[in-house]
Amino acid sequence: MRKLIAVAAAIGAAVLMTGASIDGARAADKQLTLCWAAWDPANALVELSKDFTKQSGIDMKFEFVPWTNYADRFLNELNSHGKLCDLIIGDSQWIGGSAENGHYVKLNDFFAKEGISMDDFMPATVVGYSEWPKNTPNYWALPAMGDAVGWTYRKDWFAKPEIQAAFKEKYGRDLAVPKTYDELKDIATFFQGREIDGKTVYGASIYTERGSEGITMGVSNVLYDYGFEYQNPKKPYEMEGFVNSPGAIAGLEFYKELYKCCTPPGASNSYMSEGLDAFKSGQVALQMNFFAFFPGLYKDPNVGGDKIGFFVNPAGPAGHFTQLGGQGISVVAYSDKQDEALQYIKWFAKPDVQKKWWTLGGYSCAKSVLNDPSFPESAPFAAQFLESMAMVKDFWAEPSYAQLLQAEQKRVHDYVVADQGTAKEALDKLVADWTQVFQDDGKM
Amino acid sequence: MTELPAQTAFADRVAEAMPSGIGKTVRGLSDKAIAWLFIGPTILLLLAINIFPLIWTIYLSFTNYRANRPNAEVKYVGLDWYHRILGDADVWAAMQTTAHFVIWTIIIETVLGFGLAWLIDKKFRGHALWTTVILIPMMLSPAVVGNFWTFLYQPQSGLFNYAISFVTGIDPSSFQMLGSVRLSPWAIVIVDAWMWTPYVMLICLAGLRSIPDYIYEAAEVDRASPWRQFWSITLPMALPFIMLAVLFRGIENFKMFDMVNLLTGGGPGSTTEVVSITLKRQAFESWRTGYSSALAIILFVTVFGLANIYVKALNRVKQR
Numbered sequence: 001m002r003k004l005i006a007v008a009a010a011i012g013a014a015v016l017m018t019g020a021s022i023d024g025a026r027a028a029d030k031q032l033t034l035c036w037a038a039w040d041p042a043n044a045l046v047e048l049s050k051d052f053t054k055q056s057g058i059d060m061k062f063e064f065v066p067w068t069n070y071a072d073r074f075l076n077e078l079n080s081h082g083k084l085c086d087l088i089i090g091d092s093q094w095i096g097g098s099a100e101n102g103h104y105v106k107l108n109d110f111f112a113k114e115g116i117s118m119d120d121f122m123p124a125t126v127v128g129y130s131e132w133p134k135n136t137p138n139y140w141a142l143p144a145m146g147d148a149v150g151w152t153y154r155k156d157w158f159a160k161p162e163i164q165a166a167f168k169e170k171y172g173r174d175l176a177v178p179k180t181y182d183e184l185k186d187i188a189t190f191f192q193g194r195e196i197d198g199k200t201v202y203g204a205s206i207y208t209e210r211g212s213e214g215i216t217m218g219v220s221n222v223l224y225d226y227g228f229e230y231q232n233p234k235k236p237y238e239m240e241g242f243v244n245s246p247g248a249i250a251g252l253e254f255y256k257e258l259y260k261c262c263t264p265p266g267a268s269n270s271y272m273s274e275g276l277d278a279f280k281s282g283q284v285a286l287q288m289n290f291f292a293f294f295p296g297l298y299k300d301p302n303v304g305g306d307k308i309g310f311f312v313n314p315a316g317p318a319g320h321f322t323q324l325g326g327q328g329i330s331v332v333a334y335s336d337k338q339d340e341a342l343q344y345i346k347w348f349a350k351p352d353v354q355k356k357w358w359t360l361g362g363y364s365c366a367k368s369v370l371n372d373p374s375f376p377e378s379a380p381f382a383a384q385f386l387e388s389m390a391m392v393k394d395f396w397a398e399p400s401y402a403q404l405l406q407a408e409q410k411r412v413h414d415y416v417v418a419d420q421g422t423a424k425e426a427l428d429k430l431v432a433d434w435t436q437v438f439q440d441d442g443k444m
Numbered sequence: 445m446t447e448l449p450a451q452t453a454f455a456d457r458v459a460e461a462m463p464s465g466i467g468k469t470v471r472g473l474s475d476k477a478i479a480w481l482f483i484g485p486t487i488l489l490l491l492a493i494n495i496f497p498l499i500w501t502i503y504l505s506f507t508n509y510r511a512n513r514p515n516a517e518v519k520y521v522g523l524d525w526y527h528r529i530l531g532d533a534d535v536w537a538a539m540q541t542t543a544h545f546v547i548w549t550i551i552i553e554t555v556l557g558f559g560l561a562w563l564i565d566k567k568f569r570g571h572a573l574w575t576t577v578i579l580i581p582m583m584l585s586p587a588v589v590g591n592f593w594t595f596l597y598q599p600q601s602g603l604f605n606y607a608i609s610f611v612t613g614i615d616p617s618s619f620q621m622l623g624s625v626r627l628s629p630w631a632i633v634i635v636d637a638w639m640w641t642p643y644v645m646l647i648c649l650a651g652l653r654s655i656p657d658y659i660y661e662a663a664e665v666d667r668a669s670p671w672r673q674f675w676s677i678t679l680p681m682a683l684p685f686i687m688l689a690v691l692f693r694g695i696e697n698f699k700m701f702d703m704v705n706l707l708t709g710g711g712p713g714s715t716t717e718v719v720s721i722t723l724k725r726q727a728f729e730s731w732r733t734g735y736s737s738a739l740a741i742i743l744f745v746t747v748f749g750l751a752n753i754y755v756k757a758l759n760r761v762k763q764r
Binding site: 265413414419 | 511513514599620623624625708710712713714725729731732
């Protein structure tokens with residue numbers, strides 16, 4: 001009899017559990033998965049999205065992948081028509097491939113229906129994150145996270161009287177935030193190997209990573225300022241004399257000098273997280289990194305607050321630009337929950353949501369936030385962010401961007417870090433590689 | 445006593461072991477059919493996961509297919525990729541890097557592995573414990589090994605640099621094992637040798653233990669010196685085992701990916717870019733599926749061809 005009761009109880013429990021799992025499945029129907037990189041702004045987005053869940057009743061699930069695997073992981077997902085992501089915050093360079101291969105839902109009709117205007121967002125972010133082909137009104141994403149490369153410096157070290165005196169003695173000018181790359185190199189050289197508070201410190205942390213996109217994202221900041229162009233502005237895909245112009249060659253040589261003279265030992269494969277580690281551990285005086293990390297750095301108990309300062313990418317002999325970062329948010333074409341995903345985009349585009357996004361640590365691209373007179377004072381890096389977003393340039397966003405990127409990674413790393421050949425040879429080879437890619441694509 | 449023919453007995457035994465309905469069917473099958481019934485699923489599985497992908501890869505190597513553009517038209521490109529790969533200086537550079545890695549790891553692992561096996565074979569006190577200790581690196585996952593050697597090689601905090609500094613007196617942060625063009629190829633060789641020398645040792649130990657004692661006893665009677673015994677008995681008789689170890693390590697290291705990827709990712713620049721890293725970059729970073737399929741086929745043919753030549757040499761040594 002006892003056995004019979006036990007069996008009955010087990011069956012009852014199983015039935016109840018099945019019922020519960022059906023309820024769970026129903027709840028899961030009202031759930032969206034958003035895919036992005038695992039970094040500080042992602043945590044801010046989790047916080048922000050709680051408001052969306054409150055308003056819509058739709059649960060938000062997040063799939064965050066570290067930057068080094070971000071492209072591999074999510075491009076594989078898109079290429080295999082996976083349904084993991086309903087919404088994706090994809091990198092700016094993916095827009096061409098994702099639009100042409102049908103990975104993203106085109107948003108023009110949706111924007112028109114919901115009254116979302118791209119005029120309400122910073123032009124550079126619309127071109128960089130939303131449009132394909134570039135400079136045409138074809139929108140595949142809503143600008144979500146504005147970003148660009150900027151610099152941090154140790155304000156407390158710069159303020160030390162003995163350091164200021166030593167710098168003035170050596171260079172004949174005051175130690176101040178660098179306005180040009182030459183000034184930046186002087187400062188980095190000055191700090192390299194210097195003893196500060198009983199510890200040996202180094203000049204600068206710059207991007208040198210080989211595997212994904214690191215060294216390209218770093219070197220571009222210098223190349224743009226020295227006269228590098230991706231192509232002839234008057235004749236698309238003509239690269240000879242633009243990619244390997246004398247200015248570009250000088251820029252590449254400069255980046256190598258900066259790497260050789262002024263980076264910490266073992267910095268041959270550094271990207272965002274290595275830069276953060278070097279700065280947070282008090283190893284370097286200057287750090288190249290994306291603005292996205294600056295809110296977190298400002299809050300850091302060891303190097304944040306009064307100890308940290310921010311500045312825009314310095315100018316070069318041929319201009320003043322910086323590398324665009326950041327991403328737009330897109331609806332994945334393979335998602336079964338496109339309506340709910342569009343609902344999220346509609347909510348995210350609202351001015352009050354954009355305002356909260358900025359206060360939580362995300363970088364809004366909305367003019368309502370950025371053009372607010374109080375914006376430059378709203379954070380110690382806000383003015384620099386605004387200035388940077390007005391001078392951004394981005395890498396190719398062609399469908400073959402991955403091939404183009406890998407070619408630059410190889411040629412630049414071979415020259416800068418591995419001492420192979422000259423700057424001219426590296427850029428000549430890059431022109432040959434890129435020409436081959438565009439020829440294979442039938443564009444040349 | 446009459447004994448049933450072995451074949452009938454086998455079919456009957458199989459039939460008895462099965463449910464009655466199936467048993468009747470099995471009883472009506474020939475032994476050959478039953479044998480096919482057993483090995484069929486395995487063969488199908490092999491075809492599905494080995495042969496089909498190989499044939500599919502060969503097919504893709506003649507097309508412009510890209511996995512990231514599944515909707516694009518797939519065009520036949522003939523031998524274009526093969527032609528381009530064989531004329532690509534970067535691929536040849538990766539082949540040279542691979543050859544450097546394979547040759548040096550094999551030399552170091554064989555010399556050290558055989559030396560360790562020879563010592564362990566002396567059966568000194570505690571030799572069993574030492575054998576186990578020596579085998580530990582081989583049992584670790586390459587991912588774990590790659591990660592902890594990355595830390596050991598850190599120029600500012602890594603133990604390796606401090607050990608070198610302790611011995612030589614040079615500043616530990618004055619050199620980088622993974623970031624230096626000169627040192628990084630050797631950094632990988634060191635890690636591979638550390639991990640896989642025990643494997644070579646194990647195979648050599650099996651070879652040494654297979655040599656009968658009476659041969660050494662006869663040599664003693666003939667007053668052969670230990671040196672002479674080593675050259676005339678130990679080495680020739682262990683040679684097939686050593687060659688087998690070299691074959692296994694050669695094939696493995698030609699395909700080496702995980703450890704190099706974790707330690708240097710092929711850098712600095714392309715200094716440690718072995719050909720498997722090139723293949724991965726072309727296939728999964730540049731998405732040149734057709735091109736990378738052709739490269740994979742070239743590598744397969746190279747390894748297969750070299751291994752066949754080597755196995756023939758091995759057989760010749762065994763016949764001596």
